[in-house]
Amino acid sequence: MSDIGLYARRLGDDALILGQRLCEWCSNAPVLEEDLALANTALDYLGRARLLLSYAGSFDGKSEDELAYLRGEREFENLLLMELPNGDFAFSMARQYLLDVYEGGFFAALAQSSDEQLAAIAGKAAKEVAYHLRRSAEWLRRLGLGTDESNARTQAALDELWGYTAELFEMDALEERLAAAGVAVDRRALEADWRAQVTRAITEAGLQVPETAWSVRGGREGVHTEYLGHLLSELQYLQRAHPGLSW
Amino acid sequence: MAETTEDLEQAFEAKIAAEEKIEPKDWMPEAYRKNLVRQMSQHAHSEVIGMQPEGNWLTRAPTLKRKCILLAKIQDEGGHGLYLYSATETLGVSREELIDALHEGRAKYASIFNYPSLTWADIGAIGWLVDGAAIVNQISLQRTSYGPYARAMVRICKEESFHQRQGYEIMVELARGSDAQKAMAQDALNRWWWPSLMMFGPHDAESAHSAQSMLWKIKRQSNDDLRQKFVDQTVPQAEAIGLRIPDDALVWNEARGHYDFGEIDWDEFQRVIRGDGLCNRQRLRHHKQAHDDGAWVREAMAAYAAREENV
């Protein structure tokens, strides 16, 4: 597969894996309105996954479903944050907030890509992310400033999530090559703005920026948490049990 | 001039007779109000509880396209729940009270959701049959006498035809698929057919609330008439894709211009309502668990809203 195909595929993996996680909220949200809003967010991610995986597949004649349903754990290259189990509502919302700020910067930059397809997909994604961010930023404030319990839960969520955020701003050889060619986003360049924006919001929500000593990485190399395999077994079950059929 | 209760009753009856809608501010008999709260909240709870059997296959949907369609469909159902809770609230009960009543077993939801969704074909069967039956009922309810309920039904019916279609499309695809897929489709039809017929409720003569509801025009067509309509429209759809309706008595009656069909197992109907369905306890537990798990979030929302007001 070409560099651009591989790049589109990993971005598709990001969207697919978080989209799948968000589906798990269905019928489990704290209020009905929030169930619907989470479904909306999930639909945005899954729609984006379809566009990116279709594009990735177009380079070597694979369908979006072949890429989503027939690859194993080591072939997925999503960022680790996407695959972490949902946890409680504070964990899901804190993750969403951290990612929304990241994706805001990321898709704004990717919309300038020299690859027209990626730029078009990113333009659409940027609009979705702007909406997601309004919501998750609002939730961060609400939970941070709500009750002692909501504050404590959100703080615990941030503390746990923090060690997975370093990976958002690291580049590998593939992305270096593509960034030099004007195709990919240089993610290192997103970090300073992200840190400033996130620090402000966390502080204004009465929460502490975590001082976590640990950080983990590996998603872009296909080295994942143990959670991903279980997510994939569920996602891929029917295609694996009945290979090659049309649904 | 002070109006007597008798005057008010007469004005109410006159409105009903003239096919005018009763609105929240209008006077209405207490029994009419109660009857509506019962039916509308049951309807709202059904939309929401119905998210569970379909949600059961959301993370396992066989293609990304099917997953997106199913999620959009389930999201619609949650939205229907919202419209209906809001419409019920115009009768002076809060959503919180309605949910408490559900959790304490004082309010019901459609008993069909006490059946398990075991295979992917069940998602097809639910959309095709369960939504199909719901549509027949809801089209009729667009003419119900309570304004907010009627308007909620108009909105809901606009979205329902997509639900039925997505379910039928799943069945079409399975019915022309592999032997295993065909068997999966037939098995789902076998299990969901009779419960779908039960959705319309007991025969007219035995229906506890029917007669009064018809007089008040809350209900516009009888259970048996609606059931017949559903059978008539669904049998050809099954034939078109080579699936067999599991009813030996099913036959076209030229003289009546309708299908004749077999008797429903009313013992099973009663048993499942009373608690002997595979999923009765699971459905309620799931709903209560999500609600309880979310209590701290709702408290935080309230605390934050109060804080913002004081700023």
Ligand SMILES: [Fe+2]
């Ligand atoms: Fe509905």
Ligand SMILES: [Fe+2]
């Ligand atoms: Fe529906």
